Amino acid sequence: LRVTTFGESHGPAIGCVVDGCPPGIALAPGDFAHDLSRRATGKTRHTSQRHEADEVEILSGVFEGRTTGTPIALLVRNTDARSKDYANIASQFRPGHADYTYLHKYGIRDPRGGGRSSARETTMRVAAGVIARKWLAERHGIRVRACVSQVADLRPRGFDWDAVEANPFFWPDASQVPELETFMDALRKSGDSAGARVHVQALGVPPGWGEPVYGKLDAEIAAGMMSINAVKGVEIGAGFASVAQKGSEHRDLMSPDGFASNHAGGILGGISSGQPIEVSVAFKPTSSLRLPGATVDTAGQATQVVTTGRHDPCVGLRAPPICEAMLALVLMDHALRHRAQNADVVSLAPTVPGGRG
Numbered sequence: 001l002r003v004t005t006f007g008e009s010h011g012p013a014i015g016c017v018v019d020g021c022p023p024g025i026a027l028a029p030g031d032f033a034h035d036l037s038r039r040a041t042g043k044t045r046h047t048s049q050r051h052e053a054d055e056v057e058i059l060s061g062v063f064e065g066r067t068t069g070t071p072i073a074l075l076v077r078n079t080d081a082r083s084k085d086y087a088n089i090a091s092q093f094r095p096g097h098a099d100y101t102y103l104h105k106y107g108i109r110d111p112r113g114g115g116r117s118s119a120r121e122t123t124m125r126v127a128a129g130v131i132a133r134k135w136l137a138e139r140h141g142i143r144v145r146a147c148v149s150q151v152a153d154l155r156p157r158g159f160d161w162d163a164v165e166a167n168p169f170f171w172p173d174a175s176q177v178p179e180l181e182t183f184m185d186a187l188r189k190s191g192d193s194a195g196a197r198v199h200v201q202a203l204g205v206p207p208g209w210g211e212p213v214y215g216k217l218d219a220e221i222a223a224g225m226m227s228i229n230a231v232k233g234v235e236i237g238a239g240f241a242s243v244a245q246k247g248s249e250h251r252d253l254m255s256p257d258g259f260a261s262n263h264a265g266g267i268l269g270g271i272s273s274g275q276p277i278e279v280s281v282a283f284k285p286t287s288s289l290r291l292p293g294a295t296v297d298t299a300g301q302a303t304q305v306v307t308t309g310r311h312d313p314c315v316g317l318r319a320p321p322i323c324e325a326m327l328a329l330v331l332m333d334h335a336l337r338h339r340a341q342n343a344d345v346v347s348l349a350p351t352v353p354g355g356r357g
């Protein structure tokens with residue numbers, strides 16, 4: 001499966017091409033609205049106040065409501081771009097942003113907001129992810145879900161997946177929502193920003209998907225997550241906590257009834273074990289701040305920058321649907337590769353129940 005996105009945050013439109021989706025999946029423009037709305041800015045006072053329509057136009061790859069197997073091109077026109085917000089940064093580098101590295105790489109720079117590096121690009125990852133989620137659900141009964149599992153030093157006291165979709169923070173403990181609202185109001189008023197951790201899992205992935213060395217399932221999931229704006233870390237299963245674990249703690253004991261734990265995060269040797277795939281993703285605090293920051297201008301002279309425009313005090317709060325999309329796209333890619341490579345393999349291994357998370 002090949003996916004690419006195109007377009008800038010303050011250009012006329014953004015889009016993606018999904019190539020390799022098998023024929024026969026029902027797909028209509030309305031299918032994208034729910035997940036795009038979960039990702040969108042402007043839904044609460046706690047995010048950027050950009051208000052985009054995010055209407056998806058299906059330009060190809062679908063006929064009479066079903067995918068044809070040919071490349072699917074999706075387009076979303078920008079309806080609330082405001083590049084004048086960014087006139088002041090054309091000659092400055094915002095610390096923590098990609099302005100500096102883009103100019104080194106390309107020798108020119110699109111000063112209209114984040115351009116290609118803006119979180120606006122993730123709109124099309126979520127749209128592409130809708131296709132993968134439908135295919136995984138219909139063909140394999142696989143479900144992908146994510147929640148915010150930390151904001152700054154706030155962590156959930158309880159953990160109830162059913163609470164996640166009922167609040168604007170994707171937070172798994174409803175009793176803490178007032179505390180989060182207070183934290184976010186104070187953060188926004190301070191002009192500073194905060195980081196967040198997102199936990200994303202896939203339920204129902206069968207054993208055997210992935211590759212042993214080049215193309216390990218965990219490596220490609222990690223690459224997919226690291227490619228999202230503002231991501232600075234990815235963990236599979238126990239992740240960095242495994243450093244402090246003994247082997248006798250970390251290894252997931254097995255029995256005919258199933259696995260005793262899931263420190264592996266559902267992947268062993270780069271290949272799915274049949275347990276839930278468990279991934280944690282670290283989002284850095286948004287770099288665009290109203291607080292002045294020391295930097296240099298394009299002539300290399302020391303200066304101060306204050307970023308105006310519409311920004312998220314905590315961009316990680318809107319990241320769960322983006323992480324779900326990336327996990328679904330990587331899993332769909334491996335499912336298609338597994339089907340192509342292993343069509344005639346008769347698995348002689350016993351199946352240890354993987355658990356439903």
Ligand code: EPS
Pocket residue numbers: 009010040041048049050081082112113114115118119120121123286288309310311312313315
């Ligand atoms: C965002 C689009 C961006 C920001 C925001 C989120 O629009 P613009 O390109 O005009 O800055 O509103 O990007 C950020 C995370 C931020 O804080 O700068 C989006 O669609 O997610």
